[in-house]
Amino acid sequence: xxxxxxYKKPTSLYETFDRKxxxxxxxxxxxxxxxxxIQKLIAEAIDSLGIQDRTIFLSPVxxxxxxxxxxxxxxxxxxxxxxxxxxxxxxxxxxxxxxISYQGDGDLxxxxxxxxxxxxxxxxxxxxxFVNNAIYGMTGGQMAPTTPLGLKxxxxxxxRDYGRDGRPIGxxxxxxxxxxxxxxxxxxxxxxxxxxxxxxxxTKALENQIExxxxxxxxxxxxxxxxxxxxxxxxxxxxxxEMSRLFPVGLLRDTEETGLCAPHCVxxxxxxxxxxxxxxxxxxxxxxxxxxxxGTQRIQIAGFGGxxxxxxxxxxxxxxxxxxxxxxxxxxxxxxxxxxxxxVSVILSDEPVGSPLVERPDVLLAxxxxxxxxxxxxxAPGGLVITNSSIVNRxxxxxxxxxxxxxxxTMAKEENLVSAANVVMIASYIxxxxxxxxxxxxxxxxxxxxxxxxxxxxxxxxxxxxTYVQEYL
Amino acid sequence: MAYRLMKGxxxxxxxxxxxxxxxxxxxxxxxxxxxxxxxxxxxxASGRTFLQAESEVSVINMLxxxxxxxxxVMTASSGPGIALMxxxxxxxxxxxxxxxxxxxxxxxxxxxxxxxxxxxxxxxxKGGGHGNYANITLVPASVQEMFDFTKHAFTLADRYRMTVFxxxxxxxxxxxxxxxxxxxVLHGACKDWAVRGDAATRKNLITSIHMxxxxxxxxxxxxxxxxxQVASELVDFESxxxxxxxxxxxxxxxxxxxxxxxxxxxxxxxxKAGMLRLKTVYPFPDEEIARLVDAGKHLIAVELSNxxxxxxxxxAAGNRSSVSRHLTMGGETxxxxxxxxxxxxxxxx
Numbered sequence: 173x174x175x176x177x178x179y180k181k182p183t184s185l186y187e188t189f190d191r192k193x194x195x196x197x198x199x200x201x202x203x204x205x206x207x208x209x210i211q212k213l214i215a216e217a218i219d220s221l222g223i224q225d226r227t228i229f230l231s232p233v234x235x236x237x238x239x240x241x242x243x244x245x246x247x248x249x250x251x252x253x254x255x256x257x258x259x260x261x262x263x264x265x266x267x268x269x270x271x272i273s274y275q276g277d278g279d280l281x282x283x284x285x286x287x288x289x290x291x292x293x294x295x296x297x298x299x300x301x302f303v304n305n306a307i308y309g310m311t312g313g314q315m316a317p318t319t320p321l322g323l324k325x326x327x328x329x330x331x332r333d334y335g336r337d338g339r340p341i342g343x344x345x346x347x348x349x350x351x352x353x354x355x356x357x358x359x360x361x362x363x364x365x366x367x368x369x370x371x372x373x374x375t376k377a378l379e380n381q382i383e384x385x386x387x388x389x390x391x392x393x394x395x396x397x398x399x400x401x402x403x404x405x406x407x408x409x410x411x412x413x414e415m416s417r418l419f420p421v422g423l424l425r426d427t428e429e430t431g432l433c434a435p436h437c438v439x440x441x442x443x444x445x446x447x448x449x450x451x452x453x454x455x456x457x458x459x460x461x462x463x464x465x466x467g468t469q470r471i472q473i474a475g476f477g478g479x480x481x482x483x484x485x486x487x488x489x490x491x492x493x494x495x496x497x498x499x500x501x502x503x504x505x506x507x508x509x510x511x512x513x514x515x516v517s518v519i520l521s522d523e524p525v526g527s528p529l530v531e532r533p534d535v536l537l538a539x540x541x542x543x544x545x546x547x548x549x550x551x552a553p554g555g556l557v558i559t560n561s562s563i564v565n566r567x568x569x570x571x572x573x574x575x576x577x578x579x580x581x582t583m584a585k586e587e588n589l590v591s592a593a594n595v596v597m598i599a600s601y602i603x604x605x606x607x608x609x610x611x612x613x614x615x616x617x618x619x620x621x622x623x624x625x626x627x628x629x630x631x632x633x634x635x636x637x638x639t640y641v642q643e644y645l
Numbered sequence: 646m647a648y649r650l651m652k653g654x655x656x657x658x659x660x661x662x663x664x665x666x667x668x669x670x671x672x673x674x675x676x677x678x679x680x681x682x683x684x685x686x687x688x689x690a691s692g693r694t695f696l697q698a699e700s701e702v703s704v705i706n707m708l709x710x711x712x713x714x715x716x717x718v719m720t721a722s723s724g725p726g727i728a729l730m731x732x733x734x735x736x737x738x739x740x741x742x743x744x745x746x747x748x749x750x751x752x753x754x755x756x757x758x759x760x761x762x763x764x765x766x767x768x769x770x771k772g773g774g775h776g777n778y779a780n781i782t783l784v785p786a787s788v789q790e791m792f793d794f795t796k797h798a799f800t801l802a803d804r805y806r807m808t809v810f811x812x813x814x815x816x817x818x819x820x821x822x823x824x825x826x827x828x829x830v831l832h833g834a835c836k837d838w839a840v841r842g843d844a845a846t847r848k849n850l851i852t853s854i855h856m857x858x859x860x861x862x863x864x865x866x867x868x869x870x871x872x873x874q875v876a877s878e879l880v881d882f883e884s885x886x887x888x889x890x891x892x893x894x895x896x897x898x899x900x901x902x903x904x905x906x907x908x909x910x911x912x913x914x915x916x917k918a919g920m921l922r923l924k925t926v927y928p929f930p931d932e933e934i935a936r937l938v939d940a941g942k943h944l945i946a947v948e949l950s951n952x953x954x955x956x957x958x959x960x961a962a963g964n965r966s967s968v969s970r971h972l973t974m975g976g977e978t979x980x981x982x983x984x985x986x987x988x989x990x991x992x993x994x
Contacts, residue, residue, distance in 0.1 A: 248850075254706035261670070262711065262714045531980050
């Protein structure tokens with residue numbers, strides 16, 4: 173006699189739920205709960221699509237936290253509300269995996285509203301099943317973002333009041349406000365007709381991911397007889413008569429056009445390519461025999477934002493590095509960079525540098541009057557102050573410092589390089605301190621200069637500064 | 646040998662790529678933003694994955710997902726952002742997932758300011774989230790170490806299946822120094838516990854939940870035994886002139902740089918000073934500190950906080966009178982002169 177198999181348990185569900193307990197065959201769900209129904213529909217879809225090995229099922233916090241008891245697929249348990257972020261990490265690591273984020277209403281529409289919105293907005297290639305039972309089930313029946321007005325829960329003992337609690341959120345409609353999702357449908361498992369429709373929606377949402385279409389979202393109205401304080405039959409009736417008026421079932425979006433371009437795909441660099449890329453251009457360090465006056469020079473460069481103060485420091489530090497000196501460069505940073513003052517500390521030393529902080533500068537390159545006002549009192553006795561005399565027009569107040577005035581901005585303007593006063597200041601310091609020769613500076617300018625077309629002019633400016641220093645000082 | 650002049654924040658990203666990191670998830674915050682910016686550049690250009698998340702909460706959960714799937718993952722932030730990651734860090738520990746997180750410390754509490762403090766010590770070293778867990782915590786003091794430690798962190802994270810923190814500070818991140826960018830490029834071994842979306846790993850489960858107290862106890866005991874192994878294998882520090890020293894600074898990060906200058910100055914004055922520079926703070930060099938105290942040396946814990954590391958120094962020292970504290974808060978740093986005169990006072994006692 174031929175046996176006809178009328179019903180077979182999906183193979184993507186474990187035969188026995190040993191993670192729950194050895195030999196267990198019952199789920200942990202309450203009688204009449206919708207989760208069991210929905211999870212079986214998803215398992216059947218996984219079977220029919222032949223994706224059991226590829227599937228990675230993300231369980232949320234909530235009643236479905238133990239979904240990994242049941243699914244014979246890859247399983248990851250997520251923190252409350254964050255499954256769409258976890259799914260993003262998984263999918264961007266395993267492009268061929270079929271990633272399912274299965275979430276309840278507290279998880280997705282409450283604590284996890286941020287994560288679902290942004291995963292949807294990025295059009296992550298994942299499938300989200302949103303089980304809406306209008307209540308926090310696992311914690312015992314508190315108000316959810318989707319709880320209807322007037323409904324009594326443990327935290328709305330007098331009924332949900334919109335003046336205090338706001339109104340229930342229609343997540344399918346919220347998703348529909350975004351451009352990126354490719355598929356949005358709301359279904360229900362409260363009656364056979366809607367259940368069949370849910371089955372189709374689940375399959376469609378997974379097919380979309382397999383075909384690489386984009387982000388799919390299926391909201392499923394699901395009964396919670398225990399926390400609704402109803403019989404299973406009454407709970408289904410309540411969905412059909414009450415809940416579906418608040419959350420109408422239906423297709424909200426099914427599009428072939430994702431509205432998104434495929435992410436720009438950059439080829440993978442192999443080890444040698446990566447190393448060459450990160451090492452950058454190999455400029456050999458030259459033993460120039462440069463020695464720092466006094467062993468260490470603590471240099472403060474200061475001026476207005478936009479004067480190239482930080483890059484002046486970078487140029488000086490680069491000269492030091494390429495002369496095999498020890499160097500540090502420490503900038504002013506953060507909001508004060510945007511306009512206002514800018515300063516940078518550079519230390520050049522024959523020995524490894526300890527503190528990179530310059531408390532008592534040996535050298536000050538002052539490109540503005542406020543910079544001179546601020547740093548002159550801090551100078552070490554006998555220190556060198558070079559001022560940009562095109563802008564700074566006062567003498568020093570202290571008599572124990574050496575002062576050199578260079579019309580740096582004027583000289584730069586004469587070369588049509590308004591922003592290159594910094595190069596004049598550095599060239600002047602190098603000429604006066606004789607810490608490096610000018611060839612070192614010429615060699616290092618291209619390493620720091622971002623506008624390469626101005627290279628020749630900058631080099632010419634170095635020569636001009638040299639002439640000026642030799643002529644006038 | 647070729648050096649590149651770069652910021653600590655940028656060097657960390659170079660180290661990460663050469664350490665085999667393939668996925669960076671980030672969110673901007675001063676003074677760590679350059680890390681995400683550099684990653685956006687070089688991770689993308691080299692075919693790796695960079696993604697700017699919508700929040701630090703999402704960042705740490707994206708790390709959780711990518712690490713679950715077997716990737717070498719990292720992020721970087723500063724105090725307020727690391728605080729937001731607390732729950733996720735606990736989940737990473739509970740699920741035994743490897744990850745690398747950089748904390749460029751700024752001043753707190755609250756919004757505080759963007760200047761350096763070392764006041765995230767307790768948050769990072771003691772876990773940062775709920776439960777009995779720890780993070781391996783490396784503390785670089787130079788741009789070269791930002792590169793080296795970050796590169797090495799991925800190997801440690803995989804070996805122990807833990808989060809490895811690079812606990813640094815605003816100055817180490819913002820300063821530029823020459824860095825030797827060197828290979829080889831490291832790669833992780835295939836992780837047989839990961840969930841990769843294939844037949845071989847279909848039975849795998851990434852979770853931190855163990856419903857029965859006895860199973861949760863067993864899980865906790867396993868974690869603690871890993872931490873004991875970490876403590877026996879990873880303690881690292883630099884002894885700088887400690888052997889003949891009477892006073893020994895104990896410091897890490899930017900403060901250790903200032904202490905180094907102070908030690909030089911004290912030695913020039915004829916005072917035998919030294920420094921125990923910490924390279925790991927979890928695990929903490931308890932034995933070395935006890936050894937120095939037993940040898941009759943006076944320790945000065947120097948720190949940009951209310952004494953968070955100093956508490957661990959005192960705990961290791963046992964004898965509180967042999968430990969002094971020089972504490973600075975708010976984003977200021979002690980001057981070399983201040984540390985010198987503090988040490989002079991202590992050595993005269």
